[in-house]
Amino acid sequence: MNTxxxxxxMLTRIRNANAQxxxxxxxxxxxxxxxxxxILVNEGFVASMDVLEDTHKTIRLTLKYxxxxxxxxxxxxxxxxxxxxx
Numbered sequence: 236m237n238t239x240x241x242x243x244x245m246l247t248r249i250r251n252a253n254a255q256x257x258x259x260x261x262x263x264x265x266x267x268x269x270x271x272x273x274i275l276v277n278e279g280f281v282a283s284m285d286v287l288e289d290t291h292k293t294i295r296l297t298l299k300y301x302x303x304x305x306x307x308x309x310x311x312x313x314x315x316x317x318x319x320x321x
Contacts, residue, residue, distance in 0.1 A: 240316055241265060250310050253298055264292035272296055280307045 238244045245262050252260035262268055264286065272294055275281040282299040286292060299306040314320040 241268065242271070243312055243315070245271065246310055246312055249296065249298075249307070253305055253307050253310075256300070256305075258298060260296050260298065261287075262294045262296065264294050268294060275307075 241263075245268050248260050248262055262272075269284075269286070272281070272284045275296070276284050280299065282297040284297070285295045287295055
């Protein structure tokens with residue numbers, strides 16, 4: 236699937252999975268998305284990240300919860316294609 240803004244698509248997938256309390260979320264692979272996922276794991280917002288190499292490369296994020304509380308709250312993109320923030 237080709238999207239206009241793949242980073243916004245990634246963040247939306249994570250937000251939606253987190254809102255529904257899914258254990259994992261799958262995201263189409265790109266080097267940029269992998270770098271963002273690495274940051275989320277290193278900062279402790281996501282439990283783990285795996286790269287699946289089936290027919291299409293996919294990033295699988297394991298979401299993190301502390302009891303009934305969501306660790307990841309208020310995920311928002313600052314710099315957008317129509318309004319860059321540097």
